[in-house]
Amino acid sequence: MTTEASIDVEGISVFFPLYHGSSRSLKKMVVAAAAGRLAKDQQQRIVVQALRDIHLKLRSGDRLGLVGSNGAGKTTLLRVLAGIYEPVMGRMRIQGSLNALLDPSLGMNAELTGRENIRLRGLYNGLPNASLSRLEDDVAEFAELGDFIDLPVRIYSAGMVVRLGFALATAIKPQILLMDEWFLAGDAAFLEKARHRLEEMVKGADILVLSSHQDEIVRAWCSRVLWLDQGKVRADGPSGEVLDAYLGREPAAAASAE
Amino acid sequence: MNNGATPLARTAVLEFEADMSTAGRHRLAVEDLRGGLRLWRLAWSLGWLDTRLRYRGSMLGPLWLTISTGVMVGALGFLYSALFGMEIREYLPFLSLSLVLWAFLSSLVSEACTTFTEAESIIRSVRMPFFVFSIRTLIRNVIVLAHNVIVILIVFGIFAVWPNWNWLLILPGLVLWIADGLALTLLLGAFCARFRDIQPIVNSIMQIAFFLTPVIWKPEQLGTGAAKLPLNPFFDLMEVVRAPLLGHTPGVLVWVGAILFSMALWAVSWALFIRARGRVAFWI
Numbered sequence: 001m002t003t004e005a006s007i008d009v010e011g012i013s014v015f016f017p018l019y020h021g022s023s024r025s026l027k028k029m030v031v032a033a034a035a036g037r038l039a040k041d042q043q044q045r046i047v048v049q050a051l052r053d054i055h056l057k058l059r060s061g062d063r064l065g066l067v068g069s070n071g072a073g074k075t076t077l078l079r080v081l082a083g084i085y086e087p088v089m090g091r092m093r094i095q096g097s098l099n100a101l102l103d104p105s106l107g108m109n110a111e112l113t114g115r116e117n118i119r120l121r122g123l124y125n126g127l128p129n130a131s132l133s134r135l136e137d138d139v140a141e142f143a144e145l146g147d148f149i150d151l152p153v154r155i156y157s158a159g160m161v162v163r164l165g166f167a168l169a170t171a172i173k174p175q176i177l178l179m180d181e182w183f184l185a186g187d188a189a190f191l192e193k194a195r196h197r198l199e200e201m202v203k204g205a206d207i208l209v210l211s212s213h214q215d216e217i218v219r220a221w222c223s224r225v226l227w228l229d230q231g232k233v234r235a236d237g238p239s240g241e242v243l244d245a246y247l248g249r250e251p252a253a254a255a256s257a258e
Numbered sequence: 259m260n261n262g263a264t265p266l267a268r269t270a271v272l273e274f275e276a277d278m279s280t281a282g283r284h285r286l287a288v289e290d291l292r293g294g295l296r297l298w299r300l301a302w303s304l305g306w307l308d309t310r311l312r313y314r315g316s317m318l319g320p321l322w323l324t325i326s327t328g329v330m331v332g333a334l335g336f337l338y339s340a341l342f343g344m345e346i347r348e349y350l351p352f353l354s355l356s357l358v359l360w361a362f363l364s365s366l367v368s369e370a371c372t373t374f375t376e377a378e379s380i381i382r383s384v385r386m387p388f389f390v391f392s393i394r395t396l397i398r399n400v401i402v403l404a405h406n407v408i409v410i411l412i413v414f415g416i417f418a419v420w421p422n423w424n425w426l427l428i429l430p431g432l433v434l435w436i437a438d439g440l441a442l443t444l445l446l447g448a449f450c451a452r453f454r455d456i457q458p459i460v461n462s463i464m465q466i467a468f469f470l471t472p473v474i475w476k477p478e479q480l481g482t483g484a485a486k487l488p489l490n491p492f493f494d495l496m497e498v499v500r501a502p503l504l505g506h507t508p509g510v511l512v513w514v515g516a517i518l519f520s521m522a523l524w525a526v527s528w529a530l531f532i533r534a535r536g537r538v539a540f541w542i
Contacts (some may be wrong), residue, residue, distance in 0.1 A: 017540060025453065026453040026455050026456060026459070027455055083272045084381070084382060084383070084385050084539050085540065086539070090275075091274065092272075092274065093273045094273070095271045096271075097270060098272075100383070102383045102384075103379065103382070103383035109311075111311050112307065116307070120303060123299055124297075124380075124384065126300075
């Protein structure tokens with residue numbers, strides 16, 4: 001655990017191929033090839049340029065906020081940093097343990113019991129058996145499941161499901177924490193306890209990358225802000241400056257989102 | 259650390275370069291395989307939970323499979339032994355073994371197609387070795403196979419076919435089956451993630467293969483044509499496991515065929531997987 005966390009991203013681009021209807025079909029591809037249209041089809045393949053030429057260097061202690069309108073590439077960048085999407089151009093090196101809070105329901109199976117879901121999450125993270133039972137205790141206690149822990153998640157109340165999902169996502173402490181805005185959604189109703197747990201986790205992480213529309217949270221938690229616009233970096237600098245520029249330029253977009 | 263009760267995420271170094279050479283892709287694919295093997299407990303749990311969830315709420319659970327296989331073996335056994343004019347005591351052990359092995363093979367091939375697409379939500383929210391899902395598909399099918407083996411044991415018991423040292427010869431065959439099964443999940447899993455109409459095509463190929471391969475009929479019935487059977491990869495793979503259990507030794511040609519076809523399958527799967535691995539997340 002002594003390795004220093006670091007993120008080095010050099011000139012990364014990500015293109016999304018757009019597969020619609022016929023391009024998903026092998027039959028159509030074969031027929032097109034037989035008719036001599038394949039080459040043309042491939043050249044005309046439509047791609048969405050989700051990220052273009054991103055450079056990023058983060059070291060231990062860095063707190064980066066990602067801002068930008070919907071579809072600017074914030075979530076895609078988080079997925080690239082998490083190693084889910086591999087970029088088509090550029091190079092990157094991510095060092096350190098990593099936890100990406102991207103999907104609130106990751107690996108949660110409603111048919112399984114709470115305990116089974118917790119153990120499964122531990123296994124996804126490659127935890128040894130000894131840590132699994134600690135994880136179980138920690139999550140069950142925070143989510144206040146009580147006797148429900150051995151019942152299928154399907155019959156949980158909505159509140160219990162949210163608590164379990166949150167407790168699971170925040171149970172494993174990373175050096176690099178990547179967080180998407182869903183995590184802060186419904187902030188007003190957020191329990192004090194949950195907020196505290198999240199702040200603990202943010203403080204405990206060496207590097208934080210947070211994507212959010214809520215500028216006051218970015219201002220409070222981040223020291224540096226990257227403003228993405230249509231997949232490109234529009235501004236990069238201290239959070240106060242970039243946020244002011246961002247809010248000044250696009251107050252409507254920032255206010256209407258979420 | 260701030261809280262002793264909370265486990266730490268595992269440390270990792272993630273490094274890649276786009277437009278990388280084949281060697282670079284190869285390295286990442288090997289890492290994927292290693293990572294997948296390291297997470298075998300996860301693959302095992304996923305495969306086991308899949309089976310349990312599929313039969314949730316049914317009293318007998320996967321034993322329903324055993325019963326339906328048993329009924330099928332019984333019905334087909336009496337019908338075909340009459341049609342072929344064969345002794346039931348000779349035919350039924352053969353048929354039970356063949357049908358159970360074939361059922362494993364064809365459901366593995368069919369489920370290989372959804373190896374990656376069924377794991378969509380996981381693949382899109384966390385970096386996970388793709389090989390984990392390959393092992394999961396294999397384990398799920400092995401669990402089903404284990405339930406069907408009961409039918410074979412019952413039939414063998416009724417017709418007094420007892421274990422002997424010859425049975426140990428299936429071990430190299432089983433190794434080939436495991437290796438080929440994993441290769442198939444990588445190949446078909448990636449291919450079907452990109453092209454969604456593969457699975458029906460694969461299923462109809464397996465249907466044809468069922469009739470062309472000696473599963474319900476015996477190789478001897480083909481007469482002189484039996485010499486050409488090793489050209490059928492399904493025949494070779496069936497024989498390396500089936501023959502020793504029925505007290506024969508698979509021919510040299512069968513072994514050569516089984517090994518060559520397995521190597522070819524791995525070569526094709528690997529070539530596709532090292533190219534497709536980085537793209538699967540975009541396809542699903």
